Amino acid sequence: MxxxxxxxxxxxxxxxxxxxxxxxxxxxxxxxxxxxxxxxxxxxxxxxxxxxxxxxxxxxxxxxxxxxxxxxxxxxATFADLPAPELKWEKMASAPVPRLDGAAIQIKNLLYVFAGYGTIDYVHSHVDIYNFTDNTWGGRFNMPKEMAHSHLGMVTDGRYIYIVTGQYGPQCRGPTAHTFVLDTETKQWHDMPPLPVPRYAPATQFWRGRLHVMGGSKENRHTPGLEHWSIAVKDGKVLEKEWRPEIPIPRGGPHRACVVVNDCLIVIGGQEGDFMAKPGSPIFKCSRRNEVVYGDVYMLDDDMKWKVLPSMPKPDSHIEFAWAIVNNSIVIAGGTTEKHPETKKMVLNGELFQFNLDTMKWSIIGKLPFRVKTTLVGLWDGYIYFTSGQRDKGPEDPSPKKVIGDMWRTKLKL
Incomplete structure (x- = not known):
């Protein structure tokens, strides 16, 4: 065959x-x-x-x-806790209400705490004041009805507080371009020229007689903005009719610290991307999108050019009011870092970071009582204080859970 x-x-x-x-x-x-x-x-x-x-x-x-x-x-390991010394933290009087994504400005012995989420469906529209000398809260007063409730840009010249743009309402509602100035001695509010376009959580500072506003998220809440504007102000009065375009920031996005020290304007950390409103949702329900957290640091020099400084020890965001200047160092409390690579959950930071302006080096100087984001920080009599924010689920779970109003302090020796 x-x-x-x-x-x-x-x-x-x-x-x-x-x-x-x-x-x-x-x-x-x-x-x-x-x-x-x-x-x-x-x-x-x-x-x-x-x-x-x-x-x-x-x-x-x-x-x-x-x-x-x-x-x-x-x-x-960018999402993991970094080794840090243990610090002795003392619990002080809690804020009258819990706050997330609020704002805070310190003037002398008073910490002015603004707005913020109480829950995802409720936002605050008032100011509380903490007195460092007697550990008490009081002096509540209301914000203007047109003022944003979270993701604010805010800075002070020592008496007047300048408030720029932000999100209006709960969940993931849209931003407003409204700007205001508050006279802290008279508690009077005044309007300023609106920002050219609305922004969420732009980096904001008072530098060389001008109010600078940079980056943040664009109107869809997710796309990073690179734009940079400034306007001349003095003693609570605006000296120009319009905002002036400035050199764009090298990397956009919200939730970053912006500090003026030694006549230098420094922008620290932040993220690209954020939650967005779910399409068609009548309440603008928040829907998560991909975000990239970074530890980049930039400084604006005398020639109005951006200079790159050493990055943070780990990526860090949600730190716009989480900093204080201590003995020629910038100290930052908590924040958020890269999401967990397997669970994909948001991860909170529990470190106290120091950027030494003499050596231009970062270090980790201690642990917070727990991991927490959007802390509101103050400094008084050698103590660093923080209040509010959203803390972790516990020592073994760094993802966010409870919105708090706690106030804590520890003695710093730098």
């Missing part, structure tokens, strides 16, 4: 293809299941080993592993 040569060759070819496909699938499975390759980390990132309990076959983060895997895995 003569065998059909064509069919024999075809069968061998099919078998070879099946063998090769099986080898590729086996290799890919081995590669993907390896605990050391479960997460591809950036070259510049540190890493952390998450141990696996061999009895439960689960990691401390709760992920179940396949039998036979090594009992550890390596993850990018």
């Amino acid at each position: 003569v065998r059909p040569v064509g069919k024999h060759k075809s069968a061998k070819f099919v078998l070879m293809l099946v063998f090769l496909l099986g080898f590729v699938l086996f290799y890919n499975f081995f590669w993907a299941s390896s605990p050391y390759l479960a997460y591809v980390r950036p070259k510049t990132a540190a890493n952390v080993i998450v141990p696996i309990n061999p009895e439960t076959n689960k990691s401390q983060k709760g992920e179940t592993t396949k039998k036979g895997n090594l009992h550890e895995r390596v993850l990018a």
